[in-house]
Amino acid sequence: MELSDVTLREGDQMPGREFTTEQKIQAVRELDDLGVPYIQPVFPVTGEKDRTVLAELAGTTDAEIIALARALSSDIELALDGGADIVEVFLSVSDRHLEHLLGKSRREMETMLVDAVDYVTDHGGIPHVTLADAFRTDVNDLVRIFELLTDPPVVTLADSVGVRTPSSTRHFLKELESNGVNLGRVGVHFHDDLGCATANALTAYEMGVAKADASIAGLGERAGNSVLEEVIAACAVDFDDSLGIHEEALVPTCRRVLETVDESYDERKAVLGSKTAEHESGIHTAAMLSDPATLEPFDPTRFGGERQLWFGAPTGTGAARWLLERAGVAADKNTVAAYLDALAERGPLNLDDALQLATHQFGES
Known part of the structure; x- marks a missing residue:
């Protein structure tokens, strides 16, 4: 499993937060030095700030820089024009989201998604996909989406409202796999509303998924996301797998990133806190x-x-x-x-x- 850091995109969307261009760029440099393979710092359609960040980072990192985009050609163009290594197209796929967020039928959503991915590839980009509210979507509907999306190397399932636990995460992924979905193409994105986001990411790791989104200190909307430093430390300690991250730099880097973006953390925060040892x-x-x-x-x-x-x-x-x-x-x-x-x-x-x-x-x- 590889990690995709979403600290700077998710954290910037938290109420009352607004990271600056300089903060985002400096934090990405730190994460790149740590060895994080994917970094998702921007959602270009949100404004000039993120477009500037993307342009400044383009071609200057070992990490793959991911730009988030809705399944719209205008969003995708901004990501491609800015030099993103990967364009992560996202779209809601649950019945509830289709009705109340998109106002689209399932077939209309599928067409939007396929067209968006084709737009990325036709313009020379690499598409990844995030399926919003996927963990509350019928498995058969997800299987159909995987069958339609043959180009993206990773299709991420988002637990958008943080409703899953490790047990239900394992069951859900097993059901997908038994219906022909290759978990080696699956990514996961968990929210921590039930306090299970990190545990869910570790469960997904054991199931053999390709990628997991995580953020430093769990920064993210509502209760936050899977915690980057906890996922890394847990995999290193329990599975002898540091996920390609420079272990000895983990805590200092995470602390510097939080300091860079003016975010605090509890002294007793697992892995990160100074009082935990x-x-x-x-x-x-x-x-x-x-x-x-x-x-x-x-x-x-x-x-x-x-x-x-x-x-x-x-x-x-x-x-x-x-x-x-x-x-x-x-x-x-x-x-x-x-x-x-x-x-x-x-x-x-x-x-x-x-x-x-x-x-x-x-x-x-």
């Missing part, structure tokens, strides 16, 4: 000093993060003895007790400061 509990720190893997799912430095051990009132005798010995101080019973009192008074201290306290206060003068 902090330990202070007496039992925890003692174990962590001997073997960090005792209480961590992965070494945070693997993805460019950091581990922080804190010592203070909760610190136990085992950790205190280890610290004293590490500092070259004889760890007899009285010294350990005195050191624990000093930690309680001065703490919480990080590892370096705790060792310094041991050396200065209890070391030989």
Whole structure:
């Protein structure tokens, strides 16, 4: 499975957000250096800003730059004229969306979609397709669309309202596959309204899909999208597959991108947050000093993060003895007790400061 980053397009559509041209370009450069194979930063029809971003990026990245377009020749022309590597044509396909959003019959929608893809290919472009609300569309209707669309290498199924869970995602993809759809052509795009977007993307990975959309810190409309850094870390840890991403640059890059676009994240955000690898509990720190893997799912430095051990009132005798010995101080019973009192008074201290306290206060003068 390959990743398509949608941070800059989805994030820019969030209420109250408006990323600048410079922010988008700088963030794309960071994502490109990280090794993300597809980046979808723009929807050119929305305005001059995205068209400028596209023109500035054209031909300058290792990543394939994707421009989003409705199934309209005018949208597609803007994407092609801007130099997009891939034009991602999207159209609603569920009965509900056909009635309430498009006002089209299913056959009219299919004609629009085929014509749009043909327009891209006839003008020398590479088409990808996103089927909006696909996960609430009858499987037989989707099978027909796949049969009609022979040119696009990837057809993405969007869970546009975030209604799927891992179980129903697996069942849906299995049903498609059993009806002749090659999952090696399928992409997925999940929203997090039920809190399942990242788990759904991992389920799709296990099913063998070609591509998954994801965004840093899950930035996106409503509850957001599958979380880029979580998908990468989970695949690396659980499946030994880093998805072609430079693991050691993951956390620093994601943090820089968020800083670039003036977005914040919680300090306890999985993978990304600075407090996700902090330990202070007496039992925890003692174990962590001997073997960090005792209480961590992965070494945070693997993805460019950091581990922080804190010592203070909760610190136990085992950790205190280890610290004293590490500092070259004889760890007899009285010294350990005195050191624990000093930690309680001065703490919480990080590892370096705790060792310094041991050396200065209890070391030989």
